[in-house]
Amino acid sequence: MVDAGHSGEQEAPVPVVLDTDIGVDVDALFTLAFILASPELQLAGVTTVSGDVRMRARTACALLEAAGRQDVPVAAGSQAGCGCDQPSESPPNVDARSAASLLLQMAGLHEGALCLITTGPLTNAARMARDHPCAFRSLRGLFIQGGDFKGVDARSIRPEESFRLDPPAADMVLTSGAPVLLCGLNATRRTSLSPARLNELEALDTPRARLLASAVRHSVPSGAAAPLHAAVAAAALFRSKLITWRSLPARVQTVGPEAGVLAFERKPSRTACGVRVAVDLDVEGFESLFWRRICAFAGET
Numbered sequence: 001m002v003d004a005g006h007s008g009e010q011e012a013p014v015p016v017v018l019d020t021d022i023g024v025d026v027d028a029l030f031t032l033a034f035i036l037a038s039p040e041l042q043l044a045g046v047t048t049v050s051g052d053v054r055m056r057a058r059t060a061c062a063l064l065e066a067a068g069r070q071d072v073p074v075a076a077g078s079q080a081g082c083g084c085d086q087p088s089e090s091p092p093n094v095d096a097r098s099a100a101s102l103l104l105q106m107a108g109l110h111e112g113a114l115c116l117i118t119t120g121p122l123t124n125a126a127r128m129a130r131d132h133p134c135a136f137r138s139l140r141g142l143f144i145q146g147g148d149f150k151g152v153d154a155r156s157i158r159p160e161e162s163f164r165l166d167p168p169a170a171d172m173v174l175t176s177g178a179p180v181l182l183c184g185l186n187a188t189r190r191t192s193l194s195p196a197r198l199n200e201l202e203a204l205d206t207p208r209a210r211l212l213a214s215a216v217r218h219s220v221p222s223g224a225a226a227p228l229h230a231a232v233a234a235a236a237l238f239r240s241k242l243i244t245w246r247s248l249p250a251r252v253q254t255v256g257p258e259a260g261v262l263a264f265e266r267k268p269s270r271t272a273c274g275v276r277v278a279v280d281l282d283v284e285g286f287e288s289l290f291w292r293r294i295c296a297f298a299g300e301t
Contacts, residue, residue, distance in 0.1 A: 013042035021120025037297035047099035119230035126169035159260025171252035192225035209298035244280035
């Protein structure tokens with residue numbers, strides 16, 4: 001398992017691409033800031049997925065510009081499912097390459113070392129898995145925020161949103177044979193950015209702090225806490241000991257009324273590959289790490 005920077009020895013930062021639905025929930029925006037603030041990680045690129053991918057790309061570019069990281073390429077993904085090969089037109093300041101092309105090129109540039117962190121539907125990842133299976137399986141790790149583990153013999157009544165939006169893509173990625181680590185709602189829903197933390201962030205009164213705080217104020221009801229689902233998947237890459245893992249074969253229902261529902265089996269089968277599943281999270285340890293990094297990032301001018 002990848003656990004950059006936590007072995008007691010100085011290690012080179014792990015190159016990562018963030019594949020994100022940034023702009024839907026504030027946790028995706030904060031996850032990008034968290035990655036930028038983590039010296040264990042080298043952000044090699046950002047790809048956007050689901051819905052208005054161009055708007056999402058612009059949102060990512062705005063945070064990267066505030067961080068002085070315009071060197072990081074941002075590519076808009078396809079607006080359709082993994083069966084469509086028509087990439088959307090890129091707006092100014094967004095890389096002309098498709099998300100799948102950027103992923104492939106970064107995998108080649110960082111051969112055997114690149115990790116992919118996903119915070120939305122797995123459409124872009126599935127396209128790479130379908131079109132370039134060898135390159136996809138050569139990824140060092142896929143850290144996926146998605147699904148919901150309720151036990152080996154239990155099934156969710158409703159699918160988690162990322163899997164619901166593109167069930168075939170989710171199933172393709174989980175059964176691709178690539179090294180998958182899955183952080184589901186069972187682990188992530190207990191995390192939060194509290195109103196008190198938001199007040200602390202606003203008190204920093206820097207451009208970065210104002211950008212992050214404004215996103216929370218515009219999307220989270222006053223007095224409510226914002227969950228930090230996506231950031232758990234990023235933290236798993238370099239603080240895996242915060243999470244209790246279990247290796248299980250997994251499949252995603254692709255058709256019918258249960259499309260998007262994640263199911264686990266006790267033993268590997270011809271169709272179900274093993275993935276590492278987060279079954280528990282040290283919430284206090286994670287939130288402490290997350291908040292230290294966000295404050296360090298937001299405090300810079």
